[in-house]
Amino acid sequence: MPDTQKTLGFIGTGTIAQAFIEGLVASGKTNPVLLSPRSEAVSSSLCEQFPHVRRATSNAEVAEQSEIVFLGMRPPQVEEALEGVSFRSDQIVCSFVAGFLLDDLARVIPQPTLCRVIPLPAIAACEGPVALFPKVPELSELLTGMGELVEPERETDFVAMGAVSGFMSSYYELQGTLLDWMTSRGVAPDTASTYMRALFAGLAQTSLHSDKSFAELAAEHQTKGGLNERTRKGLIEDGWFARATQAIETVQKVRREALD
Secondary structure, eight states: OOGGGOOEEEESOSHHHHHHHHHHHHTTOOOOEEEOSOSHHHHHHHHHHOTTEEEOSSHHHHHHHOSEEEEOSOGGGHHHHTTTOOOOTTOEEEEOOTTOOHHHHHHHOOSSEEEEEEEOGGGGGTOSEEEEESOOHHHHHHHTTSSEEEOOSSHHHHHHHHHHGGGHHHHHHHHHHHHHHHHHTTOOHHHHHHHHHHHHHHHHHHHHTOOSOHHHHHHHTOOTTSHHHHHHHHHHHTTHHHHHHHHHHHHHTSOGGGOO
16 A cells, blocks of 8 residues: 555544545545544534544554554643554554654654654645654655745754644634724724735735744835834843743643643
């Protein structure tokens, strides 16, 4: 069986696994996919959508019949979900689980090749970053086309990337705050929403396709004495950006068992 058609198994079929599988399909991958029975709603829905996806009766069946197995359960549930599950030395096990280092994984699953991936919700549309550590050729091939593939050299780098991804909901909270401000000034909600979404999407595309530093981009997006410079200066003086770093470092101290 060619590498591109290896059976992909998913133990823990939740929102992230669903987005990952949708991204596989969107990027043209047609590997057979075997899902664990939980969550029943998500796994059943995926089977209805895609003919090459089917449900297993247990986590053990997923591991037994798959060449590449993805772990998508919640962090405190890893040991419980893998109880009674056996893996082979010729398999690849790829973890989506936050806070679960490779050494932790190796103590639970000693035989297969192990790696970690950070799939974000945008992977469903083959957009956004997808980080892989360490480099595993089969996974690099599989992930190509599913977003901006990033392969850090160290696990500490990978962990730092995961921490920064913790700002996704805060990004939307910021947009919502600015949207509420506009509507409070009488801007129609639909008009304000369209403007807000397009504004941030345009900024994201500019940075994605630029090789300039963020300091350079910030300078280019403000004029001396203008609204942007005054806003940014005020936030810097208020320690607004410094608190972002503090928030990341606080979250990174949370133990895996508390990440539900």
